[in-house]
Amino acid sequence: MEIDEDLKEFLVEGYEHLNQLEGDLVALEQSTSDAEVINRIYRHLHTIKGNSGFLGLEKLQGITHGGENLLSRLGTCGKIEYQSL
Numbered sequence: 826m827e828i829d830e831d832l833k834e835f836l837v838e839g840y841e842h843l844n845q846l847e848g849d850l851v852a853l854e855q856s857t858s859d860a861e862v863i864n865r866i867y868r869h870l871h872t873i874k875g876n877s878g879f880l881g882l883e884k885l886q887g888i889t890h891g892g893e894n895l896l897s898r899l900g901t902c903g904k905i906e907y908q909s910l
Contacts, residue, residue: 835876842869857899867896 846869852862874889 831880835880838876839873842873845869863896863899867893870896 846866849862849866849869853859853866856862870889870892874886874893877883877885877889
């Protein structure tokens with residue numbers, strides 16, 4: 826089975842973003858008000874969202890959009906309230 830070149834590139838770039846995202850999430854645990862870290866995380870998620878949308882990966886696009894929304898809340902109020910379902 827041949828993998829489309831666009832999908833190959835997405836997987837390689839996505840892996841790089843996820844590796845960087847992991848480190849940034851650890852940094853965010855240490856300081857939830859670090860705007861630079863929040864912005865980096867947002868950019869990683871935004872890039873993954875855009876690329877997944879381009880490839881028609883709607884579920885991944887929706888998940889990353891949700892992550893962007895959470896970060897926006899963190900950026901505006903400084904915390905994210907956890908509510909049990």
